Amino acid sequence: MSDVVEVDVAIVGAGPVGGTLACLLAKRGARVAVIDRAALPPMEHPDFDGRAYAIAAGSKRVMEEAGLWNELPYPAGPIRDIRVTDGKVGRPASRLFLHFDSRDAGEDLEGEVFGWMIEARSLRMAINAALDRTDNLLVFAPAEAKVRRNDEHAEIDIAGGPTLRAALVIAAEGRQSPLRQAAGIRVTRLPYHQTGMVGSIVHEKPHNGSALEHFLPAGPFAQLPMEGIADAPNLSAFVWTERDEMAQRMMALSDEVFARELRRRMGDHLGEVKLIGRRWSYPLSLMHAERYHDTRLALAGDAAHGMHPIAGQGLNVGFRDVGALGRLIGDAIEAGEDVGSPALLRRYQAERRPDTTAMLAATDVIDRLFSNDNPALRLVRDVGIAAVHRMPRLKRMFMRQAMGVG
Ligand SMILES: Cc1cc2nc3c(=O)[nH]c(=O)nc-3n(C[C@H](O)[C@H](O)[C@H](O)COP(=O)(O)OP(=O)(O)OC[C@H]3O[C@@H](n4cnc5c(N)ncnc54)[C@H](O)[C@@H]3O)c2cc1C
Numbered sequence: 001m002s003d004v005v006e007v008d009v010a011i012v013g014a015g016p017v018g019g020t021l022a023c024l025l026a027k028r029g030a031r032v033a034v035i036d037r038a039a040l041p042p043m044e045h046p047d048f049d050g051r052a053y054a055i056a057a058g059s060k061r062v063m064e065e066a067g068l069w070n071e072l073p074y075p076a077g078p079i080r081d082i083r084v085t086d087g088k089v090g091r092p093a094s095r096l097f098l099h100f101d102s103r104d105a106g107e108d109l110e111g112e113v114f115g116w117m118i119e120a121r122s123l124r125m126a127i128n129a130a131l132d133r134t135d136n137l138l139v140f141a142p143a144e145a146k147v148r149r150n151d152e153h154a155e156i157d158i159a160g161g162p163t164l165r166a167a168l169v170i171a172a173e174g175r176q177s178p179l180r181q182a183a184g185i186r187v188t189r190l191p192y193h194q195t196g197m198v199g200s201i202v203h204e205k206p207h208n209g210s211a212l213e214h215f216l217p218a219g220p221f222a223q224l225p226m227e228g229i230a231d232a233p234n235l236s237a238f239v240w241t242e243r244d245e246m247a248q249r250m251m252a253l254s255d256e257v258f259a260r261e262l263r264r265r266m267g268d269h270l271g272e273v274k275l276i277g278r279r280w281s282y283p284l285s286l287m288h289a290e291r292y293h294d295t296r297l298a299l300a301g302d303a304a305h306g307m308h309p310i311a312g313q314g315l316n317v318g319f320r321d322v323g324a325l326g327r328l329i330g331d332a333i334e335a336g337e338d339v340g341s342p343a344l345l346r347r348y349q350a351e352r353r354p355d356t357t358a359m360l361a362a363t364d365v366i367d368r369l370f371s372n373d374n375p376a377l378r379l380v381r382d383v384g385i386a387a388v389h390r391m392p393r394l395k396r397m398f399m400r401q402a403m404g405v406g
Pocket of ligand 1: 013055143172301309312315
């Protein structure tokens, strides 16, 4: 049994959630192993992932605690204000719109912003560097893990490597999570029949930290301000949702025609628009695990939940799982307690599942209310938008929620 390696926690999946959690737990004194079936350096390639994340204040704190925030190779771009409009293609600037300016959120929040935009690639590079240099952290990638669990501990056979013995295994393997399936944890699924297209654009005029969420009948279109680079000082990310068939047609267009269609949805406020780099598309669906734990197993991030990107909350919710697990496990290590005990796992679920259920419901309702052209629903949302516009206190409350201080 000489090649059995004892750790406190084994994390399967070194994505944004698993990678961040590994760094955070190691900092809190846990002995951690992280296993990913894919090699990590290729994930830094510009063609690997086109997503950009809107990071809220709470997520920034988690990244700071994990030692990642100051390691981002490309600076995070602040989101200073958000314009929300409701319209039709070719007529983006509807008469009614909401303008949230972070400077109006309250004197106590002076200097604060709604959030920060970071490239998935930038986060990946920070995670890889931190995994490399952190003590008491073992990384196996690319590697297949075979997991056995019982009441006492979990054993993880690494193909071609050692066997790990851990008090707790964390499944952070993304939506398909084989560990969740092996544990027989059922999931609720709801396909949206929508596809999210993402990528980056350069534009003629500066965005000044302003984001646009434009609700269109087929799905929302978002322009998110990115920190510029030397060749492209005016840079934004876009998340453009369409019904599946229409998205397929859009993805088949040349870059020039795609950019023209994009501008019809976005409007003219940023002038001429050009695509930069490639574009990606993702089928959208809601997914929620009926429980977040099993014997010596916890689910985190997209392995536990997946939501519509309408509010850019997927990773933020995953980072809240990281924050909760980091605190519960870190405290247990300090107290010399079992980090995989049923009591700790129940506390984790009690803390995280209701919060995530609320976010899943909110993103689902917003998508249903806005992604259609029903005249009655259009009236309801226009009245809603007008009401929020006229009630500064309500508007301020929304802003503080978005800034993570509600
Ligand atoms: C179009 C779109 C736009 C989005 N925009 C935003 C946004 O603006 N803000 C935001 O907060 N969120 C956003 N999201 C959501 C966000 O991308 C996800 O929530 C996030 O990627 C989840 O991270 P994760 O680490 O849980 O899973 P993943 O990113 O899926 O990572 C899983 C990791 O596990 C590994 N793995 C898989 N299977 C195994 C296995 N069997 N063994 C070992 N390793 C395995 C994979 O190689 C990978 O490294 C968006 C999503 C989409 C689709």
